[in-house]
Amino acid sequence: MRQAIHQISVPTSGKGLVEITRPVRGWVEAQGMSSGLLTIYCRHTSASLLIQENADPDVRTDLESYFEDIAPESRNYVHDTEGPDDMPAHIRTALTSVQLSIPLVQGALALGTWQGIYLFEHRSRPHRREIVLHLLGD
Amino acid sequence: MRQAIHQISVPTSGKGLVEITRPVRGWVEAQGMSSGLLTIYCRHTSASLLIQENADPDVRTDLESYFEDIAPESRNYVHDTEGPDDMPAHIRTALTSVQLSIPLVQGALALGTWQGIYLFEHRSRPHRREIVLHLLGD
Amino acid sequence: MRQAIHQISVPTSGKGLVEITRPVRGWVEAQGMSSGLLTIYCRHTSASLLIQENADPDVRTDLESYFEDIAPESRNYVHDTEGPDDMPAHIRTALTSVQLSIPLVQGALALGTWQGIYLFEHRSRPHRREIVLHLLGD
Numbered sequence: 001m002r003q004a005i006h007q008i009s010v011p012t013s014g015k016g017l018v019e020i021t022r023p024v025r026g027w028v029e030a031q032g033m034s035s036g037l038l039t040i041y042c043r044h045t046s047a048s049l050l051i052q053e054n055a056d057p058d059v060r061t062d063l064e065s066y067f068e069d070i071a072p073e074s075r076n077y078v079h080d081t082e083g084p085d086d087m088p089a090h091i092r093t094a095l096t097s098v099q100l101s102i103p104l105v106q107g108a109l110a111l112g113t114w115q116g117i118y119l120f121e122h123r124s125r126p127h128r129r130e131i132v133l134h135l136l137g138d
Numbered sequence: 139m140r141q142a143i144h145q146i147s148v149p150t151s152g153k154g155l156v157e158i159t160r161p162v163r164g165w166v167e168a169q170g171m172s173s174g175l176l177t178i179y180c181r182h183t184s185a186s187l188l189i190q191e192n193a194d195p196d197v198r199t200d201l202e203s204y205f206e207d208i209a210p211e212s213r214n215y216v217h218d219t220e221g222p223d224d225m226p227a228h229i230r231t232a233l234t235s236v237q238l239s240i241p242l243v244q245g246a247l248a249l250g251t252w253q254g255i256y257l258f259e260h261r262s263r264p265h266r267r268e269i270v271l272h273l274l275g276d
Numbered sequence: 277m278r279q280a281i282h283q284i285s286v287p288t289s290g291k292g293l294v295e296i297t298r299p300v301r302g303w304v305e306a307q308g309m310s311s312g313l314l315t316i317y318c319r320h321t322s323a324s325l326l327i328q329e330n331a332d333p334d335v336r337t338d339l340e341s342y343f344e345d346i347a348p349e350s351r352n353y354v355h356d357t358e359g360p361d362d363m364p365a366h367i368r369t370a371l372t373s374v375q376l377s378i379p380l381v382q383g384a385l386a387l388g389t390w391q392g393i394y395l396f397e398h399r400s401r402p403h404r405r406e407i408v409l410h411l412l413g414d
Contacts, residue, residue, distance in 0.1 A: 005311055052232065091338075235373060
């Protein structure tokens with residue numbers, strides 16, 4: 001049993017879902033393990049991780065619009081010094097998650113047919129987001 | 139230290155919470171480990187996993203009714219080709235999670251007294267849901 | 277590769293976020309591992325775990341107020357025998373999570389600069405919450 005750790009930096013161009021399945025899978029497969037556990041960790045409080053449908057891009061449009069409505073910029077926030085999109089970003093992060101773990105089975109991530117891994121950027125301006133990948137297995 | 143991996147298929151009969159504590163615990167205990175980490179992974183984007191109260195069934199009724207309201211079928215979705223319950227199902231999955239990890243302590247899952255493990259089906263029609271169990275420990 | 281398991285008991289004084297970064301980090305560092313995976317597990321169904329900003333306390337005020345509104349006590353619940361704050365507590369737990377995993381990299385938790393680990397108490401009265409810490413690594 002052994003561990004491998006890696007960090008990727010994901011550029012975002014404002015609010016929205018950025019698929020990261022390919023770089024994550026690429027790194028995992030390069031470690032040559034047959035079974036294990038991958039943990040993906042987002043080192044931020046205004047961006048999060050999501051497993052979602054990777055087929056119809058309309059799903060992403062609806063998800064983005066939904067989170068825009070459920071944690072609106074128009075709400076009255078005490079914390080408003082970092083811009084109107086900052087506190088909604090913290091809330092959207094709380095409603096989703098900054099961490100995901102996915103088993104590795106027979107050399108492949110156990111993602112379902114329609115599952116993609118997404119970074120969910122909640123701020124309006126472009127950012128670079130640091131994502132830690134931790135793989136444990138043999 | 140070693141790993142064990144298993145997949146269970148859970149039949150659902152439309153929207154609602156299906157308790158899976160018993161089959162999960164049964165498989166874990168059969169592995170004969172004393173300490174470790176169990177990861178439960180749902181391979182879908184319209185069903186999720188939840189730890190919730192296993193005592194009063196009314197809790198499940200209220201949870202189901204709450205998620206029905208917070209991500210309603212009546213909302214205007216762009217993605218509507220798979221039926222009015224599909225996009226709400228993706229949203230409810232995003233608001234909960236497709237993955238749970240639970241420590242194994244002295245041969246038993248560290249579930250609290252009132253905690254049960256549930257598969258949360260978000261589609262109206264019956265489905266079979268694939269759940270991967272990954273156990274790491276000794 | 278080895279495991280370490282610990283349980284901490286966190287006193288809460290009613291609804292709100294209680295930072296637990298310090299005791300968690302203290303225990304992790306005392307295990308003397310250089311890389312690994314920490315899993316934090318909350319053994320309750322009316323309290324949860326959250327990674328959030330540890331800088332401006334206003335963020336916590338806004339988060340608490342937001343969750344008060346999104347799962348209000350005023351909603352009509354079937355399950356109401358344990359008080360008006362009980363069912364909202366289960367919902368807020370479902371919308372956040374009872375489990376978090378954080379990689380350990382070069383002897384330190386991979387928390388981002390602004391990330392703190394919080395126990396989110398959802399009940400009105402003070403409680404003692406049991407949190408299990410599971411560390412795997414070498």
